[in-house]
Amino acid sequence: MMSGTREILKAAKAAAPVLAAASPEQKHRALLAIADRLLSEQDAILSANREDMEQYQDTLGAVMSDRLLLTPERIAGMSAGIRDAAALPDPVGRVLRRTERPNGLVVEKVAVPLGVIAIIYESRPNVTSDAAALALKAGSAVILRGGKEAFRSNAAIARAIRLGLSDAGLPPELAGFVEDTSRESAKELMEAEGLIDLLIPRGGAGLIRACMERAKVPCIQTGTGICHIYADAAANQDMALDIVENAKTSRPSVCNAAEVLLVHRAIAAEFLPKLQRRLTADREGRGLPPVELRLDGRAAALIPGTAAGERDFDTEFLDYILAVAVVDSVEDAIRHIAAHSTGHSEAIVTEDADAAERFTRAVDSAAVYVNASTRFTDGGEFGLGCEMGISTQKLHARGPMGLEELTSYRYIVHGHGQIR
Amino acid sequence: MMSGTREILKAAKAAAPVLAAASPEQKHRALLAIADRLLSEQDAILSANREDMEQYQDTLGAVMSDRLLLTPERIAGMSAGIRDAAALPDPVGRVLRRTERPNGLVVEKVAVPLGVIAIIYESRPNVTSDAAALALKAGSAVILRGGKEAFRSNAAIARAIRLGLSDAGLPPELAGFVEDTSRESAKELMEAEGLIDLLIPRGGAGLIRACMERAKVPCIQTGTGICHIYADAAANQDMALDIVENAKTSRPSVCNAAEVLLVHRAIAAEFLPKLQRRLTADREGRGLPPVELRLDGRAAALIPGTAAGERDFDTEFLDYILAVAVVDSVEDAIRHIAAHSTGHSEAIVTEDADAAERFTRAVDSAAVYVNASTRFTDGGEFGLGCEMGISTQKLHARGPMGLEELTSYRYIVHGHGQIR
Numbered sequence: 065m066m067s068g069t070r071e072i073l074k075a076a077k078a079a080a081p082v083l084a085a086a087s088p089e090q091k092h093r094a095l096l097a098i099a100d101r102l103l104s105e106q107d108a109i110l111s112a113n114r115e116d117m118e119q120y121q122d123t124l125g126a127v128m129s130d131r132l133l134l135t136p137e138r139i140a141g142m143s144a145g146i147r148d149a150a151a152l153p154d155p156v157g158r159v160l161r162r163t164e165r166p167n168g169l170v171v172e173k174v175a176v177p178l179g180v181i182a183i184i185y186e187s188r189p190n191v192t193s194d195a196a197a198l199a200l201k202a203g204s205a206v207i208l209r210g211g212k213e214a215f216r217s218n219a220a221i222a223r224a225i226r227l228g229l230s231d232a233g234l235p236p237e238l239a240g241f242v243e244d245t246s247r248e249s250a251k252e253l254m255e256a257e258g259l260i261d262l263l264i265p266r267g268g269a270g271l272i273r274a275c276m277e278r279a280k281v282p283c284i285q286t287g288t289g290i291c292h293i294y295a296d297a298a299a300n301q302d303m304a305l306d307i308v309e310n311a312k313t314s315r316p317s318v319c320n321a322a323e324v325l326l327v328h329r330a331i332a333a334e335f336l337p338k339l340q341r342r343l344t345a346d347r348e349g350r351g352l353p354p355v356e357l358r359l360d361g362r363a364a365a366l367i368p369g370t371a372a373g374e375r376d377f378d379t380e381f382l383d384y385i386l387a388v389a390v391v392d393s394v395e396d397a398i399r400h401i402a403a404h405s406t407g408h409s410e411a412i413v414t415e416d417a418d419a420a421e422r423f424t425r426a427v428d429s430a431a432v433y434v435n436a437s438t439r440f441t442d443g444g445e446f447g448l449g450c451e452m453g454i455s456t457q458k459l460h461a462r463g464p465m466g467l468e469e470l471t472s473y474r475y476i477v478h479g480h481g482q483i484r
Numbered sequence: 485m486m487s488g489t490r491e492i493l494k495a496a497k498a499a500a501p502v503l504a505a506a507s508p509e510q511k512h513r514a515l516l517a518i519a520d521r522l523l524s525e526q527d528a529i530l531s532a533n534r535e536d537m538e539q540y541q542d543t544l545g546a547v548m549s550d551r552l553l554l555t556p557e558r559i560a561g562m563s564a565g566i567r568d569a570a571a572l573p574d575p576v577g578r579v580l581r582r583t584e585r586p587n588g589l590v591v592e593k594v595a596v597p598l599g600v601i602a603i604i605y606e607s608r609p610n611v612t613s614d615a616a617a618l619a620l621k622a623g624s625a626v627i628l629r630g631g632k633e634a635f636r637s638n639a640a641i642a643r644a645i646r647l648g649l650s651d652a653g654l655p656p657e658l659a660g661f662v663e664d665t666s667r668e669s670a671k672e673l674m675e676a677e678g679l680i681d682l683l684i685p686r687g688g689a690g691l692i693r694a695c696m697e698r699a700k701v702p703c704i705q706t707g708t709g710i711c712h713i714y715a716d717a718a719a720n721q722d723m724a725l726d727i728v729e730n731a732k733t734s735r736p737s738v739c740n741a742a743e744v745l746l747v748h749r750a751i752a753a754e755f756l757p758k759l760q761r762r763l764t765a766d767r768e769g770r771g772l773p774p775v776e777l778r779l780d781g782r783a784a785a786l787i788p789g790t791a792a793g794e795r796d797f798d799t800e801f802l803d804y805i806l807a808v809a810v811v812d813s814v815e816d817a818i819r820h821i822a823a824h825s826t827g828h829s830e831a832i833v834t835e836d837a838d839a840a841e842r843f844t845r846a847v848d849s850a851a852v853y854v855n856a857s858t859r860f861t862d863g864g865e866f867g868l869g870c871e872m873g874i875s876t877q878k879l880h881a882r883g884p885m886g887l888e889e890l891t892s893y894r895y896i897v898h899g900h901g902q903i904r
Contacts, residue, residue, distance in 0.1 A: 081822075085845060163867040169856055171866050176848070178878055257696075261878050276677075277700060282879045303901040310903035402501075424896045425505060428596070436589055436899030445904070446591050446895065447583040458598055458681050458892035459702045460880035472878035475866065476844045479856030481723040483730035484865070 069244060069252045073259040075237035076180050076205040083238050084177045084203050088154035090232065095150035095197055098228030102143040102193060105224040109139060112220035113189065120213040124187075127317070131188045132214055142193045142221075149197040152449045155467040156203040170478045175471045177203030179261035182253050183452075184209045184275070186267035189217035195266075196225050196239050198452050202470035207260065209242035209253060211267075219243070254279040262470075266453050269380070284461060286453035289319035289408035290380050291438040294397040294423065296414035297330040303435060304335065304413040305342050308386075311411070311437040312343070312355055317382045319454055320409050320441040324377060324387045326397045332390045333366055340367040343386065355384045362390035377404050394419045398426045405429055407456045409438040430456055430463035489664060489672045493679040495657035496600050496625040503658050504597045504623050508574035510652065515570035515617055518648030522563040522613060525644040530554060532640035533609065540633040544607075547737070551608045552634055562613045562641075569617040572869045575887040576623040590898045595891045597623030599681035602673050603872075604629045604695070606687035609637040615686075616645050616659050618872050622890035625658045627680065629673060631687075632665035639663070674699040682890075686873050689800070704881060706873035709739035709828035710800050711858040714817040714843065716834035717750040723855060724755065724833040725762050728806075731831070731857040732763070732775055737802045739874055740829050740861040744797060744807045746817045752810045753786055760787040763806070775804045782810035797824050814839045818846045825849055827876045829858040850876055850883035 067075075083091070102109070113134040121129040161173040181199040183206065185191045192208055199206035210218040219241060226236035242249050253263060254275055263283045265275040275283045293311055295304040311322035327335055343355035357369035358376040369388070376387045377400075391397045394412075401410055411433035412423040420434040431441040441463060443451025448466030455461040461469035503511070522529070533554040541549040581593040601619040603626065605611045612628055619626035630638040639661060646656035662669050673683060674695055683703045685695040695703045713731055715724040731742035747755055763775035777789035778796040789808070796807045797820075811817045814832075821830055831853035832843040840854040851861040861883060863871025868886030875881040881889035 081846065081848075084848075165865070165867060169860060169865075179848070280697060282877065284879075300901070306901060306903055314904060420898075426501060428501075428504075428599070429894065431895040431897060433897045434899065436897055436902040437904055439904040440589060440897065440899075440902065441895075445585070445589075447585060457702065459704075462893055463895050473882055474849065475851040475861075475883050477851060477853045477856055477860065478840075479854065481720070481726060482856040482860065483726055484734055484857050484859040 067243065069242050069249050070256070070259075072240040072242060073180070073207060073256050076207055076240040077259050079235040079237040080177070080179050080205040082235055083200065083205060084179075086203070086234065088156075090234070091154065091201060091203065092150050094229055094232035094234050095146055095201060097231040098193070098197065098225050099143045099146040099150070101224040101228040101231065102139055102146065102221070105220065105227065106136060106139050109217065109220040109224065110134060110136070112216035116214055116216045124213060128187055132217070134189060134217060138190065142190050145194055146197040149201050149450055152201065152467055154201070155471045160473055167482050168480065169482055172476045173473050174476050175468070175473050178470065178472050180205045180207060180259065181262045181264065181470065182207035182209065182260045184250050184253060184263070184265045184267065184271060186211040186271070187213050189214040189221055191266060192218045192221040193225065195452060196222075198450055198467060198470060200238065202467050204261070204470065205238045205240065207240040207242065207253065209249060210245065212245035215245055250274070251278065254281060254283070256281055264453055284453070284455050284465070285457040286455055287319045288380055288406045288456060289321070289454070290324065290378065290404060290406045291320060291322045291408050292324045292326060292401050292405060292410045293322050293438065294326040294391070294394075294401075294410070294412045295328060295331065295335060296394060296412055296416060296419050297328040298416035298419060299328070299331060299335070299413040300415055301331065301335050301338065305338060307411065307413055307435070307437050308339065309342060311439055312386050313347070313352070313384065314439055316384055319380075320439050321382070322386070322438050323379065323381050324389070324404070326389055326391045326400055327363070328397075329362070329390050329392055332362070336363060336366045336388070340369065353384050355386050358385060358387045360389040363388045380406070394422050398423065401427055401429070408454065409433065409441040411436060411438050430454065487663065489662050489669050490676070490679075492660040492662060493600070493627060493676050496627055496660040497679050499655040499657040500597070500599050500625040502655055503620065503625060504599075506623070506654065508576075510654070511574065511621060511623065512570050514649055514652035514654050515566055515621060517651040518613070518617065518645050519563045519566040519570070521644040521648040521651065522559055522566065522641070525640065525647065526556060526559050529559060529637065529640040529644065530556070532636035536634055536636045544633060548607055552637070554609060554637060558610065562610050565614055566617040569621050569870055572621065572887055574621070575891050580893055587902050588900065589902055592896045593893050594896050595888070595893050598890065598892050600625045600627060600679065601890065602627035602629065602680045602683045604670050604673060604683070604685045604687065604691060606631040606691070607633050609634040609641060611686060612638045612641040613645065615872060616642075618870055618887060618890060620658065622887050624681070624890065625660065627660040627662065627673065629662035629669060630665065635665055670694070671698065674701060674703070676701055684873055704873070704875050704885070705877040706875055707739045708800055708826045708876060709741070709874070710744065710798065710824060710826045711740060711742045711828055712744045712746060712821050712825060712830045713742050713858065714746040714811070714814075714821075714830070714832045715748060715751065715755060716814060716832055716836060716839050717748040718836035718839060719748070719751060719755070719833040720835055721751065721755050721758065725758060727831065727833055727855070727857050728759065729762060731859055732806050733767070733772070733804065734859055736804055739800075740858050741802070742806070742858050743799065743801050744809070744824070746809055746811045746820055747783070748817075749782070749810050749812055752782070756783060756786045756808070760789065773804050775806050778805060778807045780809040783808045800826070814842050818843065821847055821849070828874065829853065829861040831856060831858050850874065
């Protein structure tokens with residue numbers, strides 16, 4: 065029984081006030097009920113996932129198929145993830161500021177739910193439960209619109225979520241599942257003015273760009289990361305090698321992986337040959353995939369590698385590829401980053417506190433590191449407990465979006481007849 | 485010498501990092517220099533204003549002409565306003581959160597400037613200096629695009645601002661003035677992706693709607709206020725009369741003025757006749773303009789007035805007109821507000837703490853009042869020191885936007901070689 069996207073949105077909006085009025089304990093119980101349902105509905109979820117896998121694994125390729133695959137262990141992980149979210153402090157109702165005015169008015173700024181949060185995502189079915197748990201914990205109804213490859217898996221997980229909500233005495237409409245994976249349904253969400261309070265696209269650059277250009281509902285830009293590491297003249301070179309290798313290779317497919325290395329000319333002749341060995345022969349010796357280096361002219365004069373093309377300093381490779389350029393100074397590195405970065409994460413490796421200070425002051429990205437890997441840009445690693453994605457925009461939320469970033473606020477003002 | 489809008493934006497973006505790196509003292513000095521220049525350029529500003537007035541006062545009508553008019557006193561007021569903004573705490577550089585992680589990473593969330601803030605506004609020339617002062621104090625370059633009636637006045641004020649910036653050793657491009665008041669230039673700003681970090685429309689509903697629908701740059705919805713007052717069964721009726729009269733008539737043309745009164749049926753027969761006297765005969769006796777009442781069927785059965793038409797509960801009158809309806813309960817009032825409010829400001833008048841609690845919990849507007857006038861929704865009245873407008877959206881900023889709401893943040897992370 066398919067429901068239209070608009071009906072699902074209206075039902076979620078109508079149900080949202082019930083959740084907004086729910087106590088922290090009720091929300092906590094509801095998340096635990098959902099976590100239980102994921103386990104008790106495991107057979108149905110696995111069977112739905114087998115059908116998705118049968119239809120799509122040949123066309124998806126190994127990496128994407130692995131993302132689509134569910135196992136009892138992965139479902140147990142999803143269930144545990146919901147319990148983790150349940151255990152986080154409730155973000156709703158916090159008094160963010162309180163002032164008593166000279167006229168006696170008491171002005172409180174209080175965290176409140178956003179209302180309806182919609183997520184458009186691509187292949188991984190675990191996003192269905194992760195995203196729903198965070199949105200519901202933040203007191204908002206959630207609209208889930210996943211990709212076609214995971215449709216049956218997502219539908220089965222969404223059903224478990226809705227059963228869990230019912231178990232806890234909450235309306236199942238709080239978790240709306242869009243039963244249409246066409247571009248049309250994504251567009252419908254982008255244009256659902258008055259029915260969606262926040263739209264979060266999680267996926268490729270094309271999806272995110274479409275949201276930014278078309279959305280008439282409030283939307284947060286996530287994810288694309290052309291992350292830079294700058295090895296300064298005063299870098300500890302061993303540290304720089306460790307950080308570059310980690311940021312590039314520990315998980316090349318994620319948005320906080322590094323794509324570009326900038327090296328100060330004062331150390332380039334010494335550092336680049338070490339880098340080249342570390343990322344190629346050395347990795348192969350360890351049985352690991354080597355990194356292809358795409359070199360600007362000055363780097364190419366020092367080490368072997370591919371000549372960088374025009375687009376190589378503006379590409380999110382998401383692969384074992386690193387663009388490398390030599391720069392003249394911290395300021396030159398800052399300028400390069402300003403011209404090419406997507407505003408996600410950048411790092412400087414240096415023992416010079418002044419250089420570090422100039423870099424962190426001037427680089428305008430969501431996360432700026434001194435002597436650490438860009439891979440730490442993550443809600444858990446930043447101590448937020450969880451995350452709904454990494455915002456690369458400057459309004460509302462920047463960097464990892466945790467529960468607080470999934471709420472709004474309002475002013476509640478108590479008086480005794482004050483007029484102006 | 486006209487410059488194209490795009491060139492002005494590019495110059496502002498290029499200059500923005502200079503201001504972002506400026507010390508609080510430098511910004512403070514720059515604002516004082518601007519305040520001085522407004523006074524020293526007073527003759528040029530008054531002369532430009534006379535030309536605007538000559539061209540437009542006949543077509544504008546008395547109220548709008550008065551908004552356009554500048555006098556030495558008003559310029560002194562604008563100059564003093566800039567000094568007030570200068571004296572506010574600098575919002576940039578505040579450490580909003582700091583955590584040391586188990587791995588030794590120190591994660592700081594630090595307030596940073598947005599970059600370039602653009603304001604599209606209509607007739608009042610004082611917005612030119614008010615908006616510029618706040619944006620600059622918040623560390624951002626500002627783009628000013630006013631209405632055609634005030635073009636010469638705005639240009640003269642912008643020139644004084646740019647002279648002040650130069651006096652303080654800052655690039656005058658930090659205050660860009662768009663020398664084109666056509667719709668085309670507003671559209672150009674809405675679509676200037678990558679050049680504007682925040683666009684704030686200040687003006688009529690048409691302008692705000694156009695921004696919401698077309699803007700490809702981040703935009704904050706301001707202003708439209710269909711504000712409600714609910715007189716509960718347990719209202720102190722004298723207090724309710726004072727609050728309704730104040731909220732409706734103290735300044736009917738502003739967004740925090742009340743447009744709709746909801747009255748609990750239990751007090752309607754007693755309260756509405758008192759209200760009718762207070763807002764009509766009584767006001768006329770005091771030499772004040774009476775309020776036209778537009779009544780739903782139940783109110784019309786109790787007092788004389790105009791029968792409310794279909795749109796009267798969805799109209800921002802901005803005039804001496806009040807729509808009045810009788811409701812059955814707090815919940816009925818909450819439902820009416822959810823269906824008709826623009827999310828600006830609403831008030832309950834009641835001596836019943838439980839009714840007040842239900843109302844403030846359920847009404848999802850930027851400001852919700854108990855026993856006070858909606859007219860207090862204002863940056864100064866809320867203790868923010870100033871404001872750039874009232875946001876009626878839920879992301880980033882809600883209610884009065886002060887200096888903090890005009891900043892973003894980024895994470896600055898210090899390590900000693902951590903990898904993940």
